[in-house]
Amino acid sequence: MKRKTDPMHPPERLFRLTDLRELTGLSRSGVYSKISQGTFPRPLKSGRVSVWKASAIREWQASLEQR
Numbered sequence: 262m263k264r265k266t267d268p269m270h271p272p273e274r275l276f277r278l279t280d281l282r283e284l285t286g287l288s289r290s291g292v293y294s295k296i297s298q299g300t301f302p303r304p305l306k307s308g309r310v311s312v313w314k315a316s317a318i319r320e321w322q323a324s325l326e327q328r
Contacts, residue, residue, distance in 0.1 A: 274314075276318060
Protein backbone atom coordinates (compact mmCIF):
# COMPACT_ATOMS: atom_id res chain seq x y z
CA MET A 262 0.00 0.00 0.00
CA LYS A 263 1.45 3.32 -1.06
CA ARG A 264 1.42 6.15 1.47
CA LYS A 265 0.13 9.53 0.42
CA THR A 266 2.51 12.36 1.15
CA ASP A 267 1.29 15.64 2.51
CA PRO A 268 2.62 18.42 0.23
CA MET A 269 2.67 20.79 3.22
CA HIS A 270 4.84 18.36 5.23
CA PRO A 271 7.07 16.37 2.90
CA PRO A 272 9.01 13.49 4.47
CA GLU A 273 12.45 14.40 5.76
CA ARG A 274 15.42 13.22 3.74
CA LEU A 275 17.50 10.49 5.33
CA PHE A 276 21.19 9.97 4.59
CA ARG A 277 22.93 6.62 4.59
CA LEU A 278 26.57 6.39 5.61
CA THR A 279 27.84 6.55 2.01
CA ASP A 280 25.89 9.78 1.42
CA LEU A 281 27.02 11.14 4.77
CA ARG A 282 30.68 10.46 4.04
CA GLU A 283 30.40 12.37 0.77
CA LEU A 284 28.49 15.24 2.38
CA THR A 285 30.77 15.68 5.41
CA GLY A 286 34.12 14.45 4.13
CA LEU A 287 34.43 12.19 7.18
CA SER A 288 35.46 8.56 6.97
CA ARG A 289 33.29 5.79 8.43
CA SER A 290 35.53 5.56 11.48
CA GLY A 291 35.57 9.36 11.76
CA VAL A 292 31.78 9.49 11.86
CA TYR A 293 31.53 6.81 14.54
CA SER A 294 34.41 8.32 16.53
CA LYS A 295 32.60 11.68 16.64
CA ILE A 296 29.37 9.92 17.64
CA SER A 297 31.13 8.24 20.58
CA GLN A 298 32.60 11.63 21.57
CA GLY A 299 29.11 13.14 21.48
CA THR A 300 30.03 15.65 18.76
CA PHE A 301 28.02 14.15 15.89
CA PRO A 302 24.32 13.20 15.62
CA ARG A 303 23.44 9.61 16.46
CA PRO A 304 21.94 7.58 13.63
CA LEU A 305 18.47 6.13 13.49
CA LYS A 306 18.11 2.45 12.66
CA SER A 307 16.06 1.54 9.63
CA GLY A 308 16.09 -2.23 9.82
CA ARG A 309 19.79 -3.13 9.73
CA VAL A 310 20.81 0.18 8.13
CA SER A 311 21.88 3.34 9.96
CA VAL A 312 20.42 6.58 8.64
CA TRP A 313 20.76 10.21 9.68
CA LYS A 314 18.10 12.91 9.40
CA ALA A 315 19.05 15.75 7.07
CA SER A 316 17.95 18.27 9.73
CA ALA A 317 20.36 16.77 12.28
CA ILE A 318 23.24 17.02 9.81
CA ARG A 319 22.34 20.64 8.97
CA GLU A 320 22.33 21.49 12.69
CA TRP A 321 25.74 19.84 13.12
CA GLN A 322 27.13 21.78 10.16
CA ALA A 323 25.72 25.04 11.54
CA SER A 324 27.37 24.35 14.90
CA LEU A 325 30.73 24.00 13.13
CA GLU A 326 30.28 27.36 11.42
CA GLN A 327 29.63 29.05 14.79
CA ARG A 328 33.03 28.01 16.15
